[in-house]
Amino acid sequence: MSLPDLLLSVVIDNTPTLSLRFLQCRGPFAKRRHQLVDSSVVSEIKRCVEDGVEFQGDLLNFRKDGSPVMNRLRMTPICGDDDAITHFIGIQFLTDAHLDLGPLPGSSTKESTKISDRFRSSLSSCQPSADVNRSITRGACGILQLSDEVMSLKILSRLTPRDIASFGSVCKRLYELTNNEDLWRMVCQNAWGSETTRVLETVPGAKRLGWGRLARELTTLEAAAWRKLTVGGAVEPSRCNFSACAVGNRHVQVSSPPPGRWGHTLSCVNGSHLVLFGGCGRQGLLNDVFVLDLDAKQPSWREIFSLAPPLPRSWHSSCTLDGTKLIVSGGCADSGVLLSDTFLLDLSMDKPVWREIPVAWTPPSRLGHTLSVYGGRKILMFGGLAKSGPLRFRSSDVFTMDLSGIAPPPRLDHVAVSLPGGRILVFGGSVAGLHSASQLYILDPTDEKPTWRILNVPGRPPRFAWGHSTCVVGGTRAIVLGGQTGEEWMLSDLHELSLASSEI
Helix, strand or coil: CCHHHHHCCCCECCECCCCCHHHHCCCCCCCCCCCCCCHHHHHHHHHHHHHCCCEEEEEEEECCCCCEEEEEEEEEEEECCCCCEEEEEEEEEEEECCCCCCCCECECCCCCHHHHHHHHHHHHHHCCCCCCCCCCCCCCCHHHHCCHHHHHHHHHHHCCHHHHHHHCCCCHHHHHHHCCHHHHHHHHHHHHCHHHHHHHHCCCCHHHHHHHHHHHHHHHCCCCCCCCCCCCCCCCCCCCCCCCCCCCCCCCCCECCCCCCECCEEEEECCCEEEEEEEEECCEEEEEEEEEECCCCCCEEEEECCECCCCCEECCEEEEECCCEEEEEEEECHHHCEEEEEEEEECCCCCCEEEECCCCCCCCCEECCEEEEECCCEEEEECCEEEECCEEEECCCEEEEECCCCCCCCCECCEEEECCCCCEEEECCEECCECCCCCEEEECCCCCCCCCEEECCCCCCCCCCCCCEEEEECCCEEEEECCECCCCECCCCEEEEECCCCCC
């Protein structure tokens, strides 16, 4: 349950709690409080409201359909600047009472005395004590004692747009705090990410709408609508099974196009680069990669030659991660074989290397599906033509993959360094398809959920980080001697990985 859910009155069965008295009546036509509702608890609520003190207790309530629920209620007074009570915050935790009270009043069957007695005895263990925090006085609500700056930067900015809208309806002060464009921008940036926030700033009319309204419309989708556009000119010749992606409002003339193909993917990386992968050309299936820099003076396609590429394929799916990485999944290989693998290509490297993402379980093989990135480093796969035994069906399955902790590729003859504090640093070794596995990985086994993460460090790492000899000096330096290129031994190379500042 989120914070605003706790601060606001709860809605039961879509009925606003303008008055909680009707919840003590069983059935839509009942006029009196049910006999099992403890009147002493009701009197205690009334007394605490009149005295302006906090109330805590358990009270039997009923849903619209007459089913009983136990309402663990807490009410706290909220005071204004003059220490006068302006509101009460009601917090309700509802749990099923699991009581058979029979049909609703008005039917021929009456509730048995035995059931009533059993329920009364069950209430004895959850009655409020005589001194239910009566020492709490007016003005004791801690959250409203915080300054506007602390409230905005430390609390409100960390909530979701939907929660901020709810928070602003509690009292006048919170309404004024949440009616701030800078706060709304921070909320949107924390909820959707910096890249999305920058894109939204370029949307026509964004300044006129304001961040508050923009967040509301994107959360509720109340302004969603289709619009038909008429575009001049023509694309010749006519075509199908082509790819498209958004790169902003620009017009460029491009030279050196890649060979013609269909069933490929086109992805936008870092806002200004297009990446084309795979597809089916005149000579069959492809697994090549072409990149187009739209910010160049004379944009032209260039092929990226990478190591250990995935199988040639078409009708696969792709997406981009962190603005530099291309993710490719599934598709159709030779002879119509469907694929279920997932590969990653880091385009920020001087010599990009394809790497298959190791997973404990893969979804059924498929083509024509989609990949979407959410939550920064999580991928959602949906739909496609999936394999089910000897058959293939259009799929509505949804699968997710969390890439926040990508495990190192399988390897041997690598280096593991124990760091102060228990963390483990791994690099090098013999990896299938690679002769230079010098990427650093770090793992903290003491975490509740240990997760691998990549550690990018400056300097010149070993070119051939396997077949070497390594020792750790002083717990802060790893000395790497030699290495193998696959063809010869490099015994004269000496590299040092320093984990702390050095004066040398």
